[in-house]
Amino acid sequence: MRGFLGSSVGVTCAAALALPLTLPATPARADSSTMTSEAAAPGSTQSLPLAPLTRRRGSLGPSTQTQGLARRNVRPFSLVGVIWDDPDSELNGRVQVRTRAAGTGDWSDWQDVETHNDEHAADPDTAESASRRVHGSTAPLWVGNSNGVEVRVQAEPAEREAADPLDEAAPEGPRERRATLPEAAALPGGLRLELVDPGGDPPAPDGTRAAGRAGGAPSGLRAKGVHAKGAQASLPDAGGAKATVIPALSRAETLRTYFPDGTSQRRATPYIGPRPSIVTRHGWGANENLRERGFLYTKTVKAAFVHHTASGNKYSCSQVPSIIRSIYRYHVVSSGWRDIGYNFLVDKCGTIYEGRAGGVAKAVMGAHTRGFNTNSMGIAVIGSFGATKPTDAALKAISRLTAWKLGLYGADPRGKTYLKSAGGNLYRKGKNVRLNVISGHRDGFATECPGRLLYGKLGTARTTAAKYQGR
Helix, strand or coil, rough: HHHHHHCCCCCCCCCCCCCCCCCCCCEEECCCCCCCCCCCCCCCEEEEEEEECEEEECCCECCEEEEEEEEEEEEEEEEEEEEECCCCCCEEEEEEEEEEECCCCECCCCEECCCCCCCHHCCCCHHHHHHCCCECCCCCCEEEEEEEEEEEEEECCEEECCCCCCCCCCCCCCCCCCCCCEECCCCCCCEEEEEEEEECCCCCHHCCCCCCCCCCCCCCCCCCCCCCCCCCCCCCCCCCCCCCECCCCCCCHHHHCCCCCHHHHCCCCCCCCCCCCCCCCCHHHCCCCEEEEEEECCCCEEEEEEEEECCCCCCCCHHHHHHHHHHHHHHHCCCCCCCCCCCCCCCCCCCCECCCCCCCCECCCCCCCCCCCCEEEEEEEEECCCCCCHHHHHHHHHHHHHHHHHHHHCCCCCCCEEEEECCCCCCCCEEEEECCEEEEECCCCCCCCCHHHHHCCCCHHHHHHHCCCCC
């Protein structure tokens, strides 16, 4: 196994979108029953190959240690990222971009793009990793409506651990970094700049096109045995292809919808929070023709991993559907994944959005926390929270969402649970790891995600979620 970077920057979870090394024995698959068409423009991706920019002293040709593109005019785009051919190769270096605002013609300052995402590529022995479409990729960066770009990628010496971080003698939990050794820098082959246009916005979500009480479930469909294995088919789903919002329910309505009288779960009142309002994929304008058809389910939801997208904080809440469409397109078209990897996304105004397709109430297997995607869900807060505090609205949304979704599967937000590692840079494959039911990405993987300031608020989110559940 490769050692992991000793950089102080660490790795982020922006694209922590890998399926685990080992899936459940027979993961449940369901064919997509409806594929929607979009009324708005579907968006596009410009993929531009990078070229060497400088010459080494005494060399006859340009150096491959610095690549990029000089300033140029391009078609409109709003999100940038860099990809390369081999998903198993690391980009040990610095990626910076400048962009020209389409409205004013002003050029931005140089902005850094998070590069440490190689560990978040698809895991070995999965359909995603076997696909020839998969690339290595940086985190995506939201820059807003732009029509000019300049990029530079500079290789930097990599540092690797002199000792195996998975030493069995080490205590359970994140390890202290050991002495590191520098390695020669080399940029991966096939570097390309990806410029993503999210396309036009769909109609604004409103109550006129909301899903039904059960989230669009057919009349009479009720959740029987939602805590039991194989219960996926009976859970109310987001249903109607044209619904833009799944409406919020009171706690009493939530109990009647998901735990109707007469089921074994109603022998005692379940601990569950009221279902929050959720903007559906149709609501944020997902082009369902981009993703792979069909869904992959796991058995249950025992834990929620909180992430940040690391895509920057310079956005308005009205731009969020465009941001999510851009991230979705970047993950699927540029990076080669089957769908957006997070199960849910939350913006700074506290709006909750459906992520990976398959049903908001169901245990959809995401690709958000390498090694721990089985029996968990991933929630990404849009933004970067290493130096910026998350909003109270975003924290409240995390609490409301986890109180409801974890409550469907009998999980206590303040509690602990065990998940089996599928392999990563903290825990060996097959190890049973004790984790908080609401964890940060860094609890399962050596990463800065979800950012220091968001991670520090997870204790408050656990307490608040438990209160919503009536504990």
